[in-house]
Amino acid sequence: MVIHLLVPIFALFMILRQFSYYSHHERTWKELLFWLVFWGVVGFFGYEPSYLSNFSHLIGIRTGSNALFLFSILVLLYGFGRLTIIVDELENKLTQMVREDALRQIGMGR
Amino acid sequence: MASKPNVWIVIPAYNEASKLAAILEGIRAVGFDQVVVVDDGSVDNTAAKAREYGAVVVRHAINRGAGAATETGLEYARRVQADIVVTFDGDGQHLFADIPAMIKPLLEHTADVVIGSRFLTPNPVPTLNRFYNRVAIWLTFALAGMWVSDSQSGMRAFNAKALQAIHFESSGYDFASELFAKMKVTKLRHAEVPISVVYDSYGRGKGQNFVQGAETVFRLIIKSLMR
Numbered sequence: 591m592v593i594h595l596l597v598p599i600f601a602l603f604m605i606l607r608q609f610s611y612y613s614h615h616e617r618t619w620k621e622l623l624f625w626l627v628f629w630g631v632v633g634f635f636g637y638e639p640s641y642l643s644n645f646s647h648l649i650g651i652r653t654g655s656n657a658l659f660l661f662s663i664l665v666l667l668y669g670f671g672r673l674t675i676i677v678d679e680l681e682n683k684l685t686q687m688v689r690e691d692a693l694r695q696i697g698m699g700r
Numbered sequence: 701m702a703s704k705p706n707v708w709i710v711i712p713a714y715n716e717a718s719k720l721a722a723i724l725e726g727i728r729a730v731g732f733d734q735v736v737v738v739d740d741g742s743v744d745n746t747a748a749k750a751r752e753y754g755a756v757v758v759r760h761a762i763n764r765g766a767g768a769a770t771e772t773g774l775e776y777a778r779r780v781q782a783d784i785v786v787t788f789d790g791d792g793q794h795l796f797a798d799i800p801a802m803i804k805p806l807l808e809h810t811a812d813v814v815i816g817s818r819f820l821t822p823n824p825v826p827t828l829n830r831f832y833n834r835v836a837i838w839l840t841f842a843l844a845g846m847w848v849s850d851s852q853s854g855m856r857a858f859n860a861k862a863l864q865a866i867h868f869e870s871s872g873y874d875f876a877s878e879l880f881a882k883m884k885v886t887k888l889r890h891a892e893v894p895i896s897v898v899y900d901s902y903g904r905g906k907g908q909n910f911v912q913g914a915e916t917v918f919r920l921i922i923k924s925l926m927r
Contacts (some may be wrong), residue, residue: 674922685768685871692738692758692772698779 597636597661604629632661705783707803709735710773711755712766712854713790717744724753726796727788736776737790740769746790766854767875771868778863785863789854798895802857811891812862813883815848816855820894829899835917836877843920844880848892852876855895862888874916874923 608625611617617625635642635657646657693699709732713720720737727735737750741763750757758776760769770787777785784806788794798816805811818825819833833852840851856879858866865886868875883890 671922674919678919678923681871682869685764685771688760688762688764689768689772689775692760693776693779696756696758698758698776 594637598633601629601633601636706781707732707734707784708777708782710777710785710787711735711737711790712740712769712773713737713746714740714763715742715744715746716790717746717749719790719792720746720749721753723792724755730796730799732799736773738769738773740764765871766873767868768871770875774863783860784857786857787854793897794855795896801893805891806857806859812859812888813890814857815850815890815892816853816895817850817892818853818895818897819849820892823897824899826899839917839920840877840880843877844884846880846884851880872916874920877920
């Protein structure tokens with residue numbers, strides 16, 4: 591099934607992104623490890639959904655569709671988290687502009 | 701450090717015109733005459749009042765938050781090559797008499813950062829604030845790996861080394877936890893000094909309420925996980 595390939599490919603893409611973040615000093619090694627494990631697990635279950643079924647039963651999610659629903663929520667949460675970070679970075683840039691302007695007003699600008 | 705250190709007091713202030721006169725006079729009375737007030741986009745006459753009482757005023761064109769205002773004050777101190785900086789709340793909560801004790805560990809070279817703790821001496825801190833602080837202490841420990849008795853205190857002192865090492869990025873109240881994360885990474889030594897605080901009806905209306913506190917916690921967790 592297509593989903594067997596799509597999920598691992600997406601997970602692989604996300605894993606490569608984590609390495610990119612790490613190499614650009616945007617992740618600590620702890621965060622890198624966390625996300626490698628997270629996307630590794632996602633990719634594994636995508637490739638071997640039978641394990642997902644067993645795991646789903648183990649934690650009380652009865653069907654594969656429920657597991658997919660849960661996965662979708664996790665992806666949305668990830669997107670929400672990324673947006674929060676992006677907004678935070680924009681806020682920081684705005685603060686830096688306001689700060690530099692304030693210091694320049696009293697002759698302390700760079 | 702020169703024989704007489706270049707000490708600056710940084711006061712982040714948002715709509716604190718009614719409190720500033722007493723604070724600035726008090727700080728001068730205990731022997732510190734270099735004060736920078738960061739007016740964080742106030743809509744009252746905070747800036748005019750600070751100038752009237754002899755402080756340097758750095759004015760944000762728009763309100764950016766407590767963390768941003770504090771960092772602006774610290775940046776000013778870096779540019780005037782301060783040896784020691786003490787941050788002091790603009791709401792009249794802190795006592796000027798505590799400033800000499802705050803800078804003592806820095807002058808004795810036993811610490812790089814001094815935290816003024818409200819919980820090392822009996823203080824009339826409201827129960828809700830005590831609860832918030834307990835949560836913040838545990839959160840700081842979980843995210844930064846440092847245990848202190850008062851992670852949210854606005855009264856802190858930095859030496860020149862700490863001033864160069866720590867640059868706050870958080871605009872809001874989460875800068876308090878950011879401080880400890882950066883102290884841990886940069887291996888700065890810290891000390892805690894008991895301070896007294898005054899909680900009048902004015903001061904109780906300042907700071908974070910429950911919703912803002914929850915937002916701060918949420919932001920800290922998201923940043924820690926995803927940045």
